[in-house]
Amino acid sequence: MRYKVFMILGTFLLFVPFGLLTSSPAWGEWGNEYYLKILGYVPKGMLANNGIKPLLPDYSLEGGNEIVGYYLSALIGIVLIFSIFFILAKLDKNRKKDVN
Secondary structure (H helix, E strand, O other): OHHHHHHHHHHHHHOHHHHHHOOOOOOOOOOHHHHHHHHOOOOHHHHHOOOOOOOOHHHOOOOOOHHHHHHHHHHHHHHHHHHHHHHHHHHHHHHHHHHO
16 A cells, blocks of 8 residues: 555656646745736735745745756655654544543
């Protein structure tokens, strides 16, 4: 089972650089300019959260290769998601032990 999960994740990692081939922004990564262009206005909630600074802006490291930044972002995301689910599984396993 673990082997299949890693194969699927590896396949997804191979497709990471395809995001560089489009000029359109990724879903959910729209800036205020995009909302203004598409909707004609910027929602109030978006204006309030404009000060959030990403860890890797535009998926790149300063002075680094764009593709390396994409892979690094993908790997960080995978590690974070797996860590969260690993911790939740451990907590659930411990909870089930306590119940029995």
